[in-house]
Amino acid sequence: MSSRKATVEQNIQDNLLVYPSEEKDEEQDIKRPLVRWEGTRDFILEDRSYQQQFADLYFIRLLKLKPPLEEIAAEAWNKLEIHGEKVIHSPRVLDVRQGQLCWISGTIFMELPLKPNILDDLAKENYSETIVDKYTETVCDDINLEDESGRIRLTGTGLVGELLVTGCVVAVLGSETADGEFDVIDMKFPDLAPQPDLPDISERQGRSMILVSGLNVTGDEEGQMELELLLQYLTGELCGPSDQEEAGSITHLVIAGNSLCQQIIDESTPEQKLKPKRYGYDPNTYNPKPTQYLDEWLSSILPSLPTTMLPGELDPAGYALPQQQLHPALLPTASKFSDLHYVTNPWAGDIGGIKVLGTSGQNLEDAFRYIPPADGDVRLDLLERTLRWRCVAPTCPDTLWTYPFNDRDPFTIEESPHVYFAGNQPSFGTREVVGPNGEKTTIIMLPSFAETKQVVRLDLETMQATPLRFAV
Incomplete structure (x- = not known):
């Protein structure tokens, strides 16, 4: 009897206990390759002063981008002849002469009917912030080019089909008309900045990165299932060995903004009006669930x-902009881990030798408001344009709030990244952007996870981005 019992116990141990236990240990032991992480301090505000003017930012941007822009324009136009007339360079906008074929450079400024104007807002008796989807309903016909000397209005066929926003620095070829306008026939941008080499392919083989934005954590049960599925995928617990192997290839996770859901409280309701408030704020309306769940x-x-x-x-x-890092006290448990990097928005960094530049999407959304509805959804084209303009947020400070820098413009791109993303977009989009000297950048529009249930997997070997959907 005892011999039979021992045999049964041995069979149970062999068939039920040992094998599942070993597989479980194997599933939990995900070995990821270690990669170097380094973030720049370009967007960190060390000392803050709000006494200076915002106009300094535009002049600094123009001063910084003029040399590479004029080098491209000179190479393209200085030896050009049109109908027997040689093209010349006019160093300043005010030096342009009527009828003379020339090229000039400067900063674009657009007058749009629905564009916010702080002076008009202050003149109103009752100020209320109004957010519009578009700054114009039709093609803009009031486009100006300005430099330190003055401003000239642009017209002509060279503007047709061009995506332009206030704040981008360009060079235009044409001549001044009798009306004092500049008739544009061609246009040039600074184009992609110089780019460091990618790490050797042996260092990138079999590795990937996950990028996600718009988690919009509420802390409620609704929407948690998709977040749990994403969690299991990232930790290798979702399905079988193949998923575990794929999870093991992930070297880094990037979360691009809007991690917490905005708490909307209707202050006009009788209940809210009657509530006692301290310094105009009702502490009882605070909901700790989103931060607790995210933590x-x-x-x-x-x-x-x-x-x-x-x-x-x-x-x-x-x-x-630039938004500063989230405070570690917001996520007390997660903040204890040294591998959680709180960064600014925008942010530039180095992950395993791959140069990454990204934002949480405000720069792209504001630029998109300059484009008339008839042009359709051109967000991906605009994202590429910001790269070719060498400016992450060209509409700062005109229509996008920013710190009034007076000694530098952190939004100018001095080094082309290998990966460039914008978060919280309505849909996924990607393409490879190639520069004049062989620079290659993968640009990615990260969809809002709360809206699409999608994240983006970037294959670091091929530098190709693909969306992954988590839904039940």
Whole structure:
């Protein structure tokens, strides 16, 4: 009897206990390649002063981008003849002579009917912030080019089909008309900045990066299932060995803004009006669930996956760009992990030798408001244009709030990244942008996870981005 019992116990141990236990240990032991992480301090505000004027930012941008822009324009136009007339360079806008074929450079300024104007807002008796989807309903016919000497209005066929926004620096070829306008026949941009080499392919083979934005964590049960599926995918617990192997290839997670859901409270209701408030704020309306859930969610990922976290428009960070890092006290448990990197928005960094530049999407959304509805959804084209303009947020400070820099323009791109993304977009989009000297940048529009249930997987070997959907 005892011999039979021992045999049964041995069979149970062999068939039920040992094998599943070994597989479980194997599933939990995800070995990820270690990669170097380094973030720049370009967008960090060390000392803040709001006494200076915003106009300095435009002049600094023009001063910085003029040399590479004029080098491209001179190479293209200085030896050009049109109908027997040689093209000349006019150093300043005010030096342009009527009828003379020339090229000039400067900063674009667009007058649009629905564009916000702070002076008009202050003149109103009752100020109220109005956010519009578009600054214009038709093609803009009031486009100006300005430099330190003055401003001239642009017209002509060279503007047809061009995507332009206030703040981008361009060079235009043409001549001044009798009306004092500049008739444009061609246009040049600074184009992609010089780019460092990618790491050797042996260092990138079999590695990937996950980028996500717009988690919009509410802390409620609704919407948690998709977040749990994403968590299981990142930790290798979702399905079988193939998924575990894929999870093991992920070297980094980037969260691009709007991680927390915006809490909307109708202050006009009788209940809210009658509530006692301290300094105009009702502390009882604070909901800790979103931050608690996000803290737990990140704490489950961070032991095995380094994470970079940008603030977004809806997150508890400053509204003006560049948004500064989220405070570690917001996520006390997750903040204990050294592999959680709180960064600015925009942010530039180095992940395993791959240069990454990205935003949480405000720069792209504001630029898109300059484009008339008839042009359709050209967000991906605009994202490429910001790269060719060498300016992450050209509409700062005209229509996009920013800190009034007077000694530098952090939004200018001095080094082309290998990866360039914008978060919280309505849909996924990607393409490879090629520069004049062989620079190659993968640009990515990250869809809002709350709206699309999608994240983006970037294959670091091929530098190709693909969307992954998590839905039940």
